[in-house]
Amino acid sequence: MDTQLALNSFVKETGGYVASQLEACTRCGMCAEACHFYQATGNAEYAPVWKIELLKRAYEQRFTLVGKAKLALGIDKPIRDDDLIHFSKIIYEACTLCNKCSMVCPMGIQLGPLIHEVRTGFSEARVVPDDLAAAVKKQLDEGSPLGVTDSVYDERMEWVADEWEVELPMDVKGADTLVVFSSIEVMKFPENIAAIAKILNTAGEKWTLSKKGREVVNFGFFEGNTELTKLFLKRIFDAAKELGVKKIVVTECGHAYDAMRWTSYNIMEVPAGIEITHIVGLIGEYLHAGKIKLKEGSFNDGTITFHDACKIQRRGGHIQEPREILNILAPKSFKEMSPNREESICCGGGGGVIAIKEADPVRYAAFELKIDQINKVGAKTVVMSCSNCRLQYTDCVQHFNLDWKVAGLSQMVADALVE
Ligand code: SF4
Ligand code: SF4
Known part of the structure; x- marks a missing residue:
């Protein structure tokens, strides 16, 4: 020190x-x-x-x-x-x-x-807490804080394509859109990858994944290490430039979206002419343009509520799209917890907190606020658009022995697609 x-x-x-x-x-x-x-x-x-x-x-x-x-x-x-x-x-x-x-x-x-x-x-x-420093080092050395090395990435993507029978285009030069998943999705919520692929394929998007730009989580950003934040962002921007895409889509990861969509412009040179957006915004665009259609009222499993993620809804402004989607899927059973939208209470696991074991007591304490909020609306399903929040919810549902279902928004959209 x-x-x-x-x-x-x-x-x-x-x-x-x-x-x-x-x-x-x-x-x-x-x-x-x-x-x-x-x-x-x-x-x-x-x-x-x-x-x-x-x-x-x-x-x-x-x-x-x-x-x-x-x-x-x-x-x-x-x-x-x-x-x-x-x-x-x-x-x-x-x-x-x-x-x-x-x-x-x-x-x-x-x-x-x-x-x-x-x-x-x-x-x-x-x-820096040891756990966080170790995750940063892993991202530096292996390309991912969760051990998604080149070979693990290949294996996981091959498995997702087989298991869910989806096409996962890889390193396609001339594609319009580069889609970048977080290793939380790759390792913990692989169904998200299949769901997002299904949505993009149904909308007719010319998209690709990249082996080089394959990790959107940015543990340098969590730590506050500007040089590593830039390095991890550069891996994706370099891949985007090489592939010649016009758009980068950040999937269900809030801090990654903040780092890429806003912070990057303040700390480094970002290649010009590439739009950066979030998957929730893109799904909203598809719906408005009629590129995808959803089965109305397809969710029929009791009351459902939406958790607003700090970086995607409060910071990113993607507040209306999830509501539009849920009002189609669950018009009678979608209920807002309070406070919501930009005033939502954080899940307690973001900013790298969930990666630090010593933070567990305070992380669980903070989650009790969400338990109160969700119990008040009587929801048994809670849906969100950030995998880090989803990891926190999934862990806390187990820790507190709650009888809730935790869902990703993209997954719900994919399940309700009219094909
Ligand atoms: S103490 Fe008051 S003025 Fe200072 S940061 Fe907090 S709210 Fe703002
Ligand atoms: S966790 Fe608390 S102190 Fe940190 S940004 Fe959120 S409200 Fe502010």
Whole structure:
């Protein structure tokens, strides 16, 4: 660990915009109640404003007269190794970077991105939880945090094509669309791959997979490691350029969508002329254009509700498409949990949290909020468009012994296709 590297990073990141955000905070504490980790535990250290405390202290002590004076008089302490170790647990284990806190801040402070800056400092100082660091290393060395090496990818895709009898075009030059799955889908929800293939094939999309650009999950992004975030994104952009596609479709993975759709443009050169979209947006387009049709009322298994993912619905704005789909499939039994849409409560497993074993207690505590929400609407099926959320739900259904079914939206669409 090198605390000075974290401090350098905090100071480097504190340009005019970040400084103005830090200065704007009135310490009103309103963001606390918006955070599912704070709500679930009442732990004051999980308040979003506390999660940017080190960034604020580094900024004040380096750039403000008051901060320098407090330091000189011993009122404030310099940031030490112990602080980094202590805050690392909070920042990585009790924050999913869901950014709901920003929505309630009266000063408009973008807390999620600021907390991400804190992770960047911790990444540079190497104060990263072991489990997360191991997953990042696996993605660097093997191409995937879940062990989807070249040969595993080939085997899985061959098996999916056989098992579900779908065509999976691979490395097709001149295809219009590159579809990039996350290794969560490849290893845990392979039916998603078959479902999405079925939808694309039915819509007549000229699409392809890529062996080179085969992993859309970005554990560099979770860690806050900018160089690795870029490297993992570059693998996909290079594949897209080589294949000559016009569009990249991110499948059911929220953070991957954030990294690729927005963050990439701020940290690296993104090849021009390639649209980046999410599978939910594409399904919505197909429906509107009449390229696919769904059997009305085909879902008849009791009340169903939709979980809005932080990065796909709140950040990505794909709020209407899932509702349009569910109002076709389950017009009488689709019920909204509350709060919903952009105000939805995070599942508690995003931002890399689910990959950190030591975060399990707080992750399960946060999920109890979802249990309350879903029980209130009496749903026995919950559907979502993010595989990371789905992994959290699937794990928590087992952990809490719930009698719910957890479904992926693309799967439901594929099952209801009028062919
Ligand atoms: S809501 Fe905004 S202004 Fe209030 S404490 Fe949180 S970050 Fe600061
Ligand atoms: S980004 Fe989400 S998890 Fe992190 S502090 Fe804000 S509300 Fe909590």
